[in-house]
Amino acid sequence: MTSPIETVMRTAPVIPVLVIDDVASAAPIAAALVAGGLPVLEVTLRTPVALDVIREMAAVDGAIVGAGTVLNPAQLDQALDAGAQFIVSPGLTDPLARAAIDRQAAFLPGIANASDIMRGLDLGLDRFKFFPAESSGGIRALRALSGPFGDVRFCPTGGITPATAGEWLDEEAVLCVGGSWLVKAGMDMDGITKNAQRAAQLRR
Template structure:
């Protein structure tokens, strides 16, 4: 049974955005994040190993693993086959939106302006990733968009840091934020990942 995207967004204040090069690193990273209290994990489809990483992380108890950087229906199908339980995209197309709705997969499409949001609403979507959050105008831009779209809720991603996350989370229209600061690329330090996850989980 797929959870609604709202439930996933409310599970933890921060969704780690993961770029993982080595499948062998997948489980240690996921276990460290879950141990720190972050259970919703977004694995970006930016590396050749991404689908294998999703499959590995999906086996970690307590982890809710999704795929990020999903650009089309083919990406969506491959990610779901690997075990992804939700889908995140940097943008929104009718084709991808319809594919996600048809498959009943929790879907967080990227929006950056009012036109993007209205296109999502036309498809019946009302939960979005605000991306790229800082480059698209930051918190000021999100607050301006939240005005005319009172029922919309966001997961801002892109340029958010450990220092700025709390400011974003204080905005009523924001349910969670996405961040790559929790797991930097490079050698895996599980103790550091767990510490960063604990700090992030405490931001709500």
């Protein structure tokens, strides 16, 4: 049976990782990304307005909006209350993982090594964010981790670029990648849609 988080991971090859300071831009950005073929959007809880951004984006037709940089159960609850459909964390802690499981949230915790993966497996989790992907050893490290954990699948995030995303997606253990290049300060909506269109064509 496919887990809720795997369904999210298989929806598009790239998940835009978004840091948004202006609530007014939230819905237009979401619409531009969806129009370009990237409906899964990760809004990081790195700005004071992040929860409001999630609410605005969640109302955009076709958008599947999640919360990123979720660090504890309190933030998990706030994100879910704001309409987040999935939860992403940079790491894996027992309190956060157990809270996500208890709330039946689609949960993608971050891992960087074998011990992280084993702790996740003990909790019943087998879909992870490999983070920070490049500085944790890149594709060679992911391949090494995939050996003893053949059923585990990943969303590498951190340092991935348009030039390297395709190589990551060629890996059997990779279902999608996270990318922060899709939306940059000052970029117009047409540019965002074009970035999304290019990224959406990276499917294996």
